[in-house]
Amino acid sequence: MKVTFLGAAQTVTGSCYYFECDGKKFLIDCGMFQGGHAEDELNFETFPFNPPDIDFIILSHAHIDHSGRIPKLYKDGFRGTIYATDATADLCSIMLPDSAHIQESEVEWKNKKRKREGKEGLKPLYTIDDAYSCLELFKGVKYEQVIEISNNLRFVLKDAGHMLGSAIVELYITEGGKEYKLVFSGDLGNRNVPILKDPSTIDGCDYLFIESTYGDRLHEDVENKSKKLIKIICDTISKGGKVIIPSFAVGRTQEILYEIAKEISSGSDEAKLIQSVEIFVDSPLATSASSVYKKHIDYFDEEAAEFVKKGIYPLEPKNLKFVRTADESRMLNNYEKSCIIISSSGMCEAGRIKHHLKHNLWKENNTILFVGYQAPNTLGRKLLDGQKKVKIFGEEIEVRAKIEYIEAYSGHADKNGLINWIDKMKSKPKQIFVVHGEKESQIEFAQELGKIFGVDVHIPARGEFYVIDPEQVVTKDRLFSPSPSFINLSILAQIEDIEDELYRLKEHIKSASISPERLDLLNNNLEELRYLISLALNDY
Structure with missing residues (x-):
């Protein structure tokens, strides 16, 4: 074989x-x-x-x-x-x-x-x-x-x-x-x-x-992941902000909806707060996927199946709205109330989530909550890594929203x-x-x-x-x-990353007070980088 x-x-x-x-x-x-x-x-x-x-x-x-x-x-x-x-x-x-x-x-x-x-x-x-x-x-x-x-x-x-x-x-x-x-x-x-x-x-x-x-x-604090999710949501709603959740349309979106619906069914104070706002699932794919989940309840675990037996479908809280059309999605850009928006793609590389980030990243009372793996070079990874400015649709957006990550999901x-x-x-x-x-x-x-x-x-x-x-x-x-083309593109991707880092460094130097010792160290490092680049160009 x-x-x-x-x-x-x-x-x-x-x-x-x-x-x-x-x-x-x-x-x-x-x-x-x-x-x-x-x-x-x-x-x-x-x-x-x-x-x-x-x-x-x-x-x-x-x-x-x-x-x-x-x-x-x-x-x-x-x-x-x-x-x-x-x-x-x-x-x-x-x-x-x-x-x-x-x-x-x-x-x-x-x-x-x-x-x-x-x-x-x-x-x-x-x-x-x-x-x-x-x-x-x-x-x-x-x-x-x-x-x-x-x-x-x-x-x-x-x-x-x-x-x-x-x-x-x-x-x-x-x-x-x-x-x-x-x-x-x-x-x-x-x-x-x-x-x-x-x-x-x-x-x-x-x-x-x-x-x-x-x-x-190791996944951190797995036992408390649902509590952390609810706390992040409630803290943001209490400040009048929006919770933007970049989520994979199939799997993760349904898990998050389940956790929210489960909390709402508990009747807690947090449940009442969450029920006071609207939950938008802005992904046609996630909407269709939820229909597939309904068709395959036999795959559910015992807890989820028990909700179904009680006549409660645990993936659709009462304050949930599925956003189907592009026009409906655009209307959310002007939605001024506190809310929860779950949208794909999960790594923020395509889809409607990029529009929501463009309109909400720069507002301090909002939270961007990641609940899944972010691959290298993706917009999601850049946000998780603490980048203060990102480009979305060619426009530079300042990151002021709180960035959260629950890896246990x-x-x-x-x-x-x-x-x-x-x-x-x-x-x-x-x-x-x-x-x-x-x-x-x-x-x-x-x-x-x-x-x-x-x-x-x-x-x-x-x-x-x-x-x-x-x-x-x-x-x-x-x-x-x-192939050589793949290797070339890999190098180009690394150069783009270096360009982003240099831009961040440039902005930091403009706004920060740096000691003479740190300036000398930075200057030496930049001289070394320039020398290495010149060597690479000569070899090329």
Whole structure:
């Protein structure tokens, strides 16, 4: 069996693993790269295989960094089966067309400028027609259902607890009369999260492929995350401000609504305060996703299911309003009362959230509350890192609003959660592959796993492949190396970051009183930076 790592390899996005096994060629996930110019460029690269030759895809869950390039695969000729849970299939039916709409809209905007400049027009990564067409290939699978691909190849999906319908993949392969088992964690969720059931425990495996988004960190104050959420909301409302929550439309938005509805049902003083303001969900995708959640109540955990039994749908507080049209969204820019606005995208890179930030970041009584992971180079990460001025739609906005982050709402298990999940396996893996994480996080996590479980731990790079048999990893090699264009874009992204830092430094020096000693140190550092840049230019 041969597996090639095409994404989520020493990075968090673009999950895609290519298998050649028992005469079959298939993928686990086919996700989009997200985060910046370099990542966007990767999405347009030609697949390093012939798409019509792919027999099937096993999709772990609907998030775009795992599913977002399936329409491109279809556009390039793929016509095989896409296996996913029923809930994942239903979520993809809204998320993939939404992604296609974003692709088309961004290209349309860029082409207006290119036309004025006399440049040739760009084409979108894929179209809405491609997205709708690929949906016909989906086949719903139940948790614990055994899917026989051939006599020597079968798989089972188990609940990953990450989002509605998310799955761990158990892959069983027989070679030379011996069967061995590979487990792909997908994105592994936390225990005791709103709505979702806990991640399934796995009996064991021979080879484990495990995510590492938070492999070097622990979620802080998990037990009090709902209290912190309610406190931040109430403190802001008490000041007459707005709470702006950049939130992933599918999963996180529903969790936050659940926490608010749960507090309202308690009848507390905080509940009365929250009920005094309106809650706006400004995301057509989140609105549609909430309908999918209603359809799949059987995926809910016991607490959420109990609300439903009492005739209370726990994802729709009475003071909730879904904002559907662009005109309705624009009206919120002039809404002067205190309120809660939940809008996507979760990393503030696109969508209606950017308009809400533009109109609310500069007001001191407002709060921007992050409840999910923010990838490097995104607007969300810049705000979390304390940047005092940001550019939105080409306009410089001063950051005066309070910036808050409740990391415990992450849909990903932290380091201890991941380790405890492995520890519960009766039969520990022979070897572990660490995927879906930033490289620094992966290195620390891999070292930890090696110490605890005494096994070989690999950190595959994008383009690397491994040949595996029932006993061991036979060979490791590269199918391809990063393209020069990607490397160039990575460097450009770093230069843009340096430009932002220099601008912040310039503004700080204008307004701050600095000691002579600090000025000398700063001057020496800038001289060194200038020297290094001159060396780089000479080498170039």
